[in-house]
Amino acid sequence: MPKHAILEKSILGENDVPQLNSILQRADVWRASKTRPQLSSDSIASGHALLDTQLHYGGWPGKALTELFCEQPGVGEWNLLAPALSQLSQAGRYLFLVDPPHEPYAPALKQLGIPLDRLVLIRTSNASQYVWSCQHILRSAACGALLAWQNNTRLTLHQVRKLQLAARAQTCLAILLRPQDNAQQHSFAALRISVAMDVSSYRLTIFKQPGGWAGQTLKLPCSQHLIQTALPATELPVHLPNKDFSPELTSTTLTAPVTIPAVTSLSTPAPVLPLSPAE
Amino acid sequence: MIPVLWLCIHCPKLALEALFPGLNTQAIAIAAQHRIACCNQAASVAGISEGMSLATARALCPDLQVATRNPEQEHQTLLNLIYSCYQFTPALNQYNETSLLLEIRGSLKLFQGLNKLIQNIKQEVGAQQISCAMGLANTAKSAYLLARHPGNKLSEAMTTTTTTTTVMAIRCFEDNSGELSDQTHFRTLLHSIPVTKLDCSDFIIKKLTRSGFKTLGELLVLPMAELGKRYGKDFVRYLQQIKGELPDPQSNIVFPETFDHYVECNDAISSVDHLLWAMQNMLRRLSDYLRARQMYCGGFIWSLYQQQHYSSINTSNNASQGKVTIELYLTQARWDMAYFLNLTRIKLEALTLAEPTSAIRLKACDLRPAHYLSTDLLPPDIQYSPQRSNSTFTALIDTLAARLGENNLYQVTDHHRHIPEQASQLAGLLDIDAIGVENNEIKTSTTGLRPTWLLRQPSPIQNRQKSLYYQGDLKLLQGPERIEGDWWSTAVSRDYYIARRKDDTLYWIYRDRHTHCWFVHGVFG
Structure with a gap:
């Protein structure tokens, strides 16, 4: 049990408020609840107001390593990071993706406001290359953000420590994306967050963060542009590419979408689309 | 007409220093035709002198290391010296096998006087571990004579830093303007040069000595x-020409068009450490060359020839054999x-050299005229700026490419194509043609929502009990968005939907309208 807790407990047990206040006036009494530090100039605003208030330094740590635990690609990692990435790249700094699990899709990145000419993809073949590249990127002044996926490579504690030390070189967003099972292990990263997808929000659990207590869980709503109405089915372009395309099939495919009620929100899933009559 | 001012740098021990730069502890001598041509200080302490026969030298000093002269190497060393002296004056050339001539009248003002200029030149020569003697005069030939012949006999053993000749000759000239101020002293210096040191054929020298001439002064009055x-x-x-009564034109060095x-x-x-040391010297020469020609270099190629194979480089038949590029x-x-060296080091670390290297070749490619950017007023780590970022960015990319290989660096490029997989392509980062193809903003209003991850190879979806199954049941949320095109080649006709799996992951899936099969094409991240 931490020292301060013992102190507070014993004092509260006596139920003597004036005495407590006089003790709390003392300069050498440290209270966990009052330790929220000033907004650090090194932190990078995440762009999500809710997340920024939960992080003691008011944003992503700028000079430390952050671990994001994602079970698989597609748990909202891009939407979570996009505001910060967009802000950094528009300031003229470069974004480095090391070993991304799939290919980032250019039109989507543009929709998220990330300029493509600031994006560099790097593929490494083993753990030593991976760590070496990340270290060099983190130390370079050109780097605005590093997103490193740990897919096949297993990182040792020692290697994560190396990355954490390299991240201290200058202010940039240093993110290590790892599978969930690494969350239980000890790590030198300053901020450790687990990300999971919910029906209409991202569920974040903060395991560790600099400047104070961790353990916060929060739900970030999905960004508004995910909820978008589709084109009306009646306006779908009709083009029959070849003649052996049977007319009945075409007609059912075209009429089929009309039977689906228009989807307005992701929270109300559409009924299962009837499969084509062939099945 | 302003008289020119010639500085002659004479390297008396070039034969030795070209082969063994900076070695002074061990007795070393260079032999030519079974006689000592040149020896280092340790050898002369042992009593060895020039012109001695090899057998006598070996008897005097049993540990003596003897090497044969290598005229090509000497020429290269002298050329290196010329290239690095190019920073002092553009008018310079090799005078003969062991000396070079610099016209320094035009450089006096820039280098703040004669003394400082000569100090700089001495430092540069000393940095190359070459001992030299200098002579200064208004004519090329007398400058050479003064460099060859030290002013007094005590200074026969010349050292790198000072020679009496230079000091004495410089004293005769004004520091600022380079005018000859002490004419009588200069004349006595020049006139005291013995006829045996004159730069003419042995026949004439023999004839002169036989006639009783001892010094140059006795000749010049006749x-x-x-x-x-x-x-x-x-x-x-x-x-x-020594007196300056006849013109004595000297050519200037012309740098070759390519660096090899x-x-x-x-x-x-x-x-590897020794290899890097040799490479550093070569890179220094490349750097001098580039600076002299006001060029930048876009890349360079090292060829490391391994034992015995280097002789075949010109035959080109087995040029690749025993060679690491x-x-x-x-x-x-x-x-x-320093930048070139760092990249070379990274490349070398990834390399395992099976056999020792016996020869190295450095070739520069993609030479282009240098363009100058003004440097920053603030030291580099104070503040971030986009211009500085660009040069640090290219430095970082070069470093990464050296370790990982160029093929492992990519960029994402977008193209105005209707078919989704054609709208985004991965291109090599160093592939200049691909950069900035189309920079116009896509009108987001006309296209639907796009996934952040695209599967390059669409992944088929199974049909299980009349529902879609891809590592879990899929439910359609939104769609369809019909995408058709490429009717002229492989016609594409797809209906795209956004689907949610049981674990709430969103997928971008489509139904191929030709085959009626369902595929996952992207993941929303």
Whole structure:
């Protein structure tokens, strides 16, 4: 049990408020609840107001390593990071993706406001290359953000420590994306967050963060542009590419979408689309 | 007309220093035709002198290491010296095998006087571990004579830093303007040069000594016509050029258009550290070359020839045999030696050299005129700026490319194509053609929502009990968005939907309207 807790407990047990206040006036009494530090100039605003208030330094740590635990690609990692990435790249700094699990899709990145000419993809073949590249990127002044996926490579504690030390070189967003099972292990990263997808929000659990207590869980709503109405089915372009395309099939495919009620929100899933009559 | 001012740098121990730079502890001598041509200080302490026969030298000093002269290497060393002296004056050239001539009148003001300029030149020569003697005069030939002949006999053992000749000759000239101020002293210096040191054929020198001439001064006072009758027109012309009565044009060094430097090693190099040391010297030369020609270099190629194979480089038949090639291409052209060396080091670390290297070749490619950017007022780590970021960015990319290989760096490019997989492509980062193809903003209003991850190979979806199954049941949320096109080649007709799996992951899936199969094409991240 931490020292301060013992102190507070014993004092509260006596139920003597004036005495407590006089003790709390003392300069050498440290209270966990009052330790929220000033907004650090090194932190990078995440762009999500809710997340920024939960992080003691008011944003992503700028000079430390952050671990994001994602079970698989597609748990909202891009939407979570996009505001910060967009802000950094528009300031003229470069974004480095090391070993991304799939290919980032250019039109989507543009929709998220990330300029493509600031994006560099790097593929490494083993753990030593991976760590070496990340270290060099983190130390370079050109780097605005590093997103490193740990897919096949297993990182040792020692290697994560190396990355954490390299991240201290200058202010940039240093993110290590790892599978969930690494969350239980000890790590030198300053901020450790687990990300999971919910029906209409991202569920974040903060395991560790600099400047104070961790353990916060929060739900970030999905960004508004995910909820978008589709084109009306009646306006779908009709083009029959070849003649052996049977007319009945075409007609059912075209009429089929009309039977689906228009989807307005992701929270109300559409009924299962009837499969084509062939099945 | 302003008289020119010639500085002659004479390297008396070039034969030794070209082969063994900076070695002074061990007795080393260079032999030519079984006689000692040149020896280092340790050897002369042991009593060895020039012209001694090899057998005598070996008897005097049993540990003596003897090497044969390598004229090509000497020439290369002298050329290196010329290239690095190019920073002092553009008018310079090799005078003969062991000396070079610099015209320094035009550089006096820039280098703040004669003394400082000579100090700088001495430092540069000293940095190359070459000992030299200097002579200063208004004519090229007398400058050479003064450099060859030290002013007093005590200074025969010349050292790197100072020679009496230089000091004495410089004293005769004004520091600022370079005018000859102490004419009488200069004349006594020049006139005291013995005739045996003159730069003419042995036959004439023998004839002169037989006639009783001892010094140059005795010759110069005689009428030229009489001398011409006895010793020939050429000799008279030579004397007149020493006096400055006849023009003595000197050519200037012209840098070759390409940089191709080849060095053979005395002993085969097996350690990477030693290899890097040799490479550093070559890169310094490349850097000097680039600076002299005001060029940047966009890449360079190392060829490491391994034992015995280097002789076949010109035959080109088995040129690739026993040769390791390291190619380095830079994102931004530069001339920085330390930068080149760092990239070379990274490349070398990834390499395992099976056999020791016996020769190295450095070739520069993609030379282009340098363009200058003003440097920052603030030190680099104070503040971030986009311009600075660009050069640090290219430096980072070069470093990464050197370790990982160029094929492992990519960028995402977008194209105005209707078919989803054609709208986004991965391109090599150093592939200049692909950069910035289409920078116009896509009108987001007309296209639907796009996934952040695209599967390059669409992944098929199973049909299980009349529902879609892809590592879990899929439910359609939104759609369809019909995408059709490419009717002229492989017609594409798809209906795209956004689907949610049981674990709430969103997928971008489509139904191929030709085959009625369902595929996952992207993941929303």
